[in-house]
Amino acid sequence: MTRLALTVPMPWLAEAQASVERAIRSDHLGHALLVHAAAGVGGDWLAFWIAARVFCSAPADQPRPCGACIDCRRVMAGEHPDCSLVAPEETSKEIKIDQVRELCQDLRLTSHGGRLKVALVMPADRMNRFAANALLKTLEEPTPGTLLVLVAAQPSRLPATIRSRCQSLPVRAPSLEESLSWLAGQAAPGVDWRAVLAVLGLRPLDALGVDPARIAALQRETAEALVQALRGGLDPVHTADRWSREDLGLRLAAIENWITDRVREWAGRGGGSTEMRADPYLPESHVTLNIRALFEALDGVREARRLEDTPVNKALLLERLLWRLTAAGGNRARTQAREQGNR
Ligand SMILES: [Zn+2]
Known part of the structure; x- marks a missing residue:
């Protein structure tokens, strides 16, 4: 070793x-x-x-x-x-x-x-x-x-x-800056360690042991799938089954990061409202994010991370989480009806 x-x-x-x-x-x-x-x-x-x-x-x-x-x-x-x-x-x-x-x-x-x-x-x-x-x-x-x-x-x-x-x-x-400068001194230049730590968390020693390109690909694929979930275009059962078999820990971290970013954006706009236009990730989709459902999904992913090392059914945990996200973006019909009403 x-x-x-x-x-x-x-x-x-x-x-x-x-x-x-x-x-x-x-x-x-x-x-x-x-x-x-x-x-x-x-x-x-x-x-x-x-x-x-x-x-x-x-x-x-x-x-x-x-x-x-x-x-x-x-x-x-x-x-x-x-x-x-x-x-x-x-x-x-x-x-x-x-x-x-x-x-x-x-x-x-x-x-x-x-x-x-x-x-x-x-x-x-x-x-x-x-x-x-x-x-x-x-x-x-x-x-x-x-x-x-x-x-x-x-x-x-x-x-x-x-x-x-x-x-x-x-x-x-370690702080984020400390971890980044330490990693820069340990490995070949050109790696986006910030992106790696965004998925792994502040785990500089673990970061050294992973392939940064694989982490980036997983992050990207997760984001795309979650956008699909908000659109109602993702099959939660199939996706949960696949995700539960491979890199579960990293996947859950990527999901948590993605949801946390959405919550930050919402807070950055002053919070308050219970819905947020999802245009930046779902252009012309007329989907709004239901903030309450988004927070429920965040609770769900944190719970899943806590249970990761237990014998609980991982596919089922992920499936429930993806359903919550589908619910968070599931206001398309209502939004369209409202927009038509405004015309
Ligand atoms: Zn010695």
């Missing part, structure tokens, strides 16, 4: 890194850390950075982690004998009890290097109830010389008993 080099600076992580550095230097590093970082901003990377900071064998007068010594390279490759990683197995979305039990047993063994043993659990908020209970036992009676690093985007999903036993390490969210 390729990971960003340990020496790549990310300004929004600097504070968390400095706090780990201070704790290590003053010998105040707890036995469990909880990295609280939104998805795609580098929480996982920070966990590896912490492990590498612990194991790095660069001379003491050099910055650690150096990213170049054998220990740093092993940590980043996931091959360090004293650093274990627990993550959902490929076919599963959950971290299961057997994985945590194995980890806890492993932590009780003496380290190979005679120093600390480090265990990374990511995303920790994907531990199921049983796994979390198993981990709690280890947190209650920690083995000396061990460091647990949990990474969670939503720590509130973890039992309070786990959270209270961890030293909290919050990571602030």
Whole structure:
């Protein structure tokens, strides 16, 4: 697995890194850390950075982690004998009890290097109830010389008993400008990162891993389809079925962006009215957007994004959403009747 080099600076992580550095230097590093970082901003990377900071064998007068010594390279490759990683197995979305039990047993063994043993659990908020209970036992009676690093985007999903036993390490969210300038420094020039982040959200590390052209195409196709929905010319059942099979997360983000833009335009015109002419996207269509229905669609897409990782029927969620949008633009007959009445 390729990971960003340990020496790549990310300004929004600097504070968390400095706090780990201070704790290590003053010998105040707890036995469990909880990295609280939104998805795609580098929480996982920070966990590896912490492990590498612990194991790095660069001379003491050099910055650690150096990213170049054998220990740093092993940590980043996931091959360090004293650093274990627990993550959902490929076919599963959950971290299961057997994985945590194995980890806890492993932590009780003496380290190979005679120093600390480090265990990374990511995303920790994907531990199921049983796994979390198993981990709690280890947190209650920690083995000396061990460091647990949990990474969670939503720590509130973890039992309070786990959270209270961890030293909290919050990571602030990067700003849009920060993300853009960081991305510009990481990749070849000529990419419209603003457009990529508009779909992905403020997830600079995720942005590096996607094909910007594919994102742009998805954004365009989504916008065209939603305009068709407003016109009443889209088959919600067929479209929802197709969209639910591929790139669902990106699709939902693109839909949310599109609706949010329409709501902004409405607010930009002073809001107030309950309808808005849709001429800019539906020339000569005489369609007006029903603002209430538009807000309902916005609620719908946000709900769908919340439920994205649950077993709920995705096609049905999308279908309901597309029907709401069809309703938002479904005033053609009424509008035409009114316009005729005005003549
Ligand atoms: Zn090193």
